[in-house]
Amino acid sequence: METDRIELAEIIRKYGSSFREEYYIAQHSKKVLNLISSCRTSKMGGHIEKCDCCGYTKNAYNSCRNRHCPKCQNRTKEKWINNRKKELLPITYYHIVFTLPAELNQIILLNKEVMYNIFFKSASQTLLKLGRDTKHLGAEIGIISVLHTWGQNLMDHPHLHCIVTGGGLLESKDKWVEAKKAKYKGFFIHVNIISDLFKKKFLFYVKKSYRNKELIFLGKIKELEKQNTFQKLLNDLYDKKWITYCKRPFGGAEKVLEYLGRYTHRVAISNNRIKREDNGKIIFEWKDYRHKNEIKEMALNPIEFIRRFTLHILP
Structure with a gap:
């Protein structure tokens, strides 16, 4: 049965413990998975955002700021690109x-x-x-x-x-x-x-x-x-x-x-490419370079999906 769209953090929260039971995982990779799954949740704590114009305030959860997190790359990327811009000829x-x-x-x-x-x-x-x-x-x-x-x-x-x-x-x-x-x-x-x-x-x-x-x-x-x-x-x-x-x-x-x-500052998979969870499978979009860059969908069980993601966690 098809369900709503799902993000990487939710996949890790739902299936991370089963993945750790089945596969050995380095301590650093465990830390990364924990950070991504906790990103912008109560586990990370929060802060108050205030509008400078009208004074409106709202509570917001903190980001994990990990380089592997698909939610936390834009600001880092923009800063890095601006630094490179100064160097270009x-x-x-x-x-x-x-x-x-x-x-x-x-x-x-x-x-x-x-x-x-x-x-x-x-x-x-x-x-x-x-x-x-x-x-x-x-x-x-x-x-x-x-x-x-x-x-x-x-x-x-x-x-x-x-x-x-x-x-x-x-x-x-x-x-x-x-x-x-x-x-x-x-x-x-x-x-x-x-x-x-x-x-x-x-x-x-x-x-x-x-x-x-x-x-x-x-x-x-x-x-x-x-x-x-x-x-x-x-x-x-x-x-x-x-x-x-x-x-x-x-x-x-x-x-x-x-x-x-x-x-630059791309992660192995963005949340935009993860389409849905369907009948116990994670469905994501991929580009088949061998067939004229045709856009296809791939279905993996959640454990295999997390395993493939952890292949790309850098030290």
């Missing part, structure tokens, strides 16, 4: 997207802080090194990076959006060098060169973290504790072609701000 900006092979997903889920730090470091070092190379630009470029960890179906799909300046400063910092027009399908450096260097850097840092015993392996991937097994995985990943996308250039600062407004 009247130049062309490029859009690069780094992705990771699916074989790394389980390692990432168990080692989010270490692996996402490696992700950011490897991507930025790749772009900075290639930008400094005189074959491409010979200057210091600027980068804004935004991490997304999900696909439209809420499964794990870590990818890093990088907004890159179409030029850079010479080492002397006294001259701006403009990049050549995007001759390689959206960027001034060929995507294969970017992918290959990124792969080498990423796997170098993963191997270093393994040697330093910074990674944990549990459950299905516990075998990776064995050095031979882990090295075989690395060898397979070295042989694999990694996918990096060079998107169409933004064209100017206004387009960059438009993009940032849509894609």
Whole structure:
């Protein structure tokens, strides 16, 4: 039987205890779920809002202000965008997207802080090194990076959006060098060169973290504790072609701000995409990129829905 629209917080309140009985959940993730479920309820306490013009007052519950909460992102997003607005230049900006092979997903889920730090470091070092190379630009470029960890179906799909300046400063910092027009399908450096260097850097840092015993392996991937097994995985990943996308250039600062407004400070799923609870299933909207961005509906049992959401809780 179909019911009224439902929000993420209500789903967690109704089914969170059952989810915790069925799945192990890290303490940090427990805290996040508790905050989201308590957001704008009596558990968070309250305050009085007063109109400056007429003096009308009303009681209001406090927000949780957690970065994973779909109700609490707008103000943070606006502040972040305003800070970036001050940094943007009247130049062309490029859009690069780094992705990771699916074989790394389980390692990432168990080692989010270490692996996402490696992700950011490897991507930025790749772009900075290639930008400094005189074959491409010979200057210091600027980068804004935004991490997304999900696909439209809420499964794990870590990818890093990088907004890159179409030029850079010479080492002397006294001259701006403009990049050549995007001759390689959206960027001034060929995507294969970017992918290959990124792969080498990423796997170098993963191997270093393994040697330093910074990674944990549990459950299905516990075998990776064995050095031979882990090295075989690395060898397979070295042989694999990694996918990096060079998107169409933004064209100017206004387009960059438009993009940032849509894609920064997003959570795995917004309340707008959650349509209803129907016959014990959570129905949500998703975009099928493999079929011309067709908008579809997906039905998941509440426990699986919460499980998928927790995949994207950052440390």
